[in-house]
Amino acid sequence: MGITQAELAKGLVPRPRVAIFMGPLGSWQIELTADAKVLTVETQRGHPKTWRVLDDAIAFACEHCKDAEEIRIRFKDMEFVAGNIR
Numbered sequence: 001m002g003i004t005q006a007e008l009a010k011g012l013v014p015r016p017r018v019a020i021f022m023g024p025l026g027s028w029q030i031e032l033t034a035d036a037k038v039l040t041v042e043t044q045r046g047h048p049k050t051w052r053v054l055d056d057a058i059a060f061a062c063e064h065c066k067d068a069e070e071i072r073i074r075f076k077d078m079e080f081v082a083g084n085i086r
Contacts, residue, residue: 001037001038001039001040002039002040002041002042002046002048003032003039003040003041003042004041004042004043004044005041005049005064006044008041008064008065009064013032013034013039013065014034014067015034015067015068015069016032016033016034016039016065016067016068016069017032017033017034017068017069017070017072018030018031018032018061018065018068018070018071018072019031019032019033019071019072019073019074020054020057020058020061020071020072020073020074021073021074021075022074022075022076023048023050025050027050027051027052028050028051028052028053028054028056028057029041029048029049029050029051029057030049030057030060030061032065041060054073058071058073069083070082070083
C-alpha cells in the first residue's frame with residue numbers, strides 16, 4: 001500500500017514515523033508508519049518513488065512530513081534516528 005506526494009500534502013498521515021532506506025535497485029526510498037500501517041511513498045502511477053541522492057530523500061521527508069514523530073535512515077547494518085522533528 002502506498003501514498004503519493006499529493007496525498008501527503010493533504011495531511012492524510014498524522015504523526016508518521018519516517019524510514020529512509022536503500023531500496024533493492026540501489027536508490028533511496030521512503031516508508032511511513034502510522035496507526036500500524038506501513039505506507040510506501042509512490043509516484044502517481046503507483047511505482048515506489050526513489051531518490052538517487054540521500055540528501056534529496058531527506059529534504060523530501062522534511063518538507064512533506066513536517067509533523068513526523070521521527071525520521072530513521074537505514075543503511076546496511078546501521079540506523080540513524082532523528083526525533084522531535086519540528
